[in-house]
Amino acid sequence: MLSKSRFLAGLQCPLRLWYQCYEPQLATEISPAQQAIFDTGHEVGRLATKLYPKGVHIEEEYFRHDQAVRSTVAAMGTPDVRAIYEAAFVYDGVRIRVDILQKLDNGKWNLIEVKSSTNVKDVHLPDVAVQDYVLHGCGLSIEQAGILHLDKQYVYEGSHLDLERLFSFTDLTDKLFVQIGLVPSQLNDFKEMLADNKAPSIPPDRHCMNPYPCEFWDHCTRKMPEFWVIGLSGIGQNRLCELADMDVQDIRDIPASFPLTQFQKRIRSCAINQEEYV
C-alpha cells in the first residue's frame, strides 16, 4: 500500500520512496522549525473545516485505515452530513485521506485539499490528481477538485477571523485531466521499484530540495566532500551535469578552464587556498 505522501515522495525521487518504505530509520529527525510548519498546516486545516459546516470528522488514526474507510462510508450514507473531514479511501493500492469532501445536492462531491500556502504550486497538481484518481476508482463522481489555500490579501483586524476572506479556493478540475492519466503508470513504476530489495541508485542533487527538502539528505550526502560542487552558488543544473560527467565532485577539483562566473571563481579560489573572503 502507498499513501498519498509516499506517492508524492516517489515522484520527487524513487529512492526517497524506497527509503521511506524499507529504511525509514535513515531519515534525519524532524527539526523544531519543520514541526512548527507542520503544526501550522494542521491549524489551517482545522480552521478550513469551519467553512464546510454539518461535517463529520473521521477520527481514526492513519494506521487504522480500514476502519477509517468504514467510518467514511457510513458518513457518506448519512443524509444530513454535508462534508467529511479526513475522509478515507483506498483504491489500486493507494490509501488517501481527503482533507474535505463536500457533498453536493446533485449527488456529486467536491474534493478540497487544504494548504497553508498562499497560492497553488506545481506540486499540488499530482497531490490532487492522485486523490481524484482514487475517488473515481471508488465510484465517486467529482464535480470540483482543487486547493483551498490562504488568501494573502486578507488582513486580520485583530478581533473576528473572517474565514471566508482568509481562504481562497482554486479549482483545478480542468487542469487535472493529463495528470490523472499519468497516475496508473506512475503507480506501476513504484510497485516495480519497491518489489526490488535493492535500493535504486540515484545520486543526490537539486531534486532533493524540490518540491520539498528530503529527510534522507544527510544520509545520501554523507560521503560528499566538504567543498561539494552543489554548494557553488548560482551554478545551474547543466553545469552540474557537466561536472558529474567529468567526475568532479569537489569545488577544488574544477579545472581552471571550466566556465564559471567571477563569483564562482572566487569561491573556487577560496576553497583551494583555504582563504576567507569578506
Ligand code: SF4
Ligand atoms: S536525498 Fe535526494 S537522492 Fe537521497 S533519497 Fe532524498 S531525494 Fe533521493
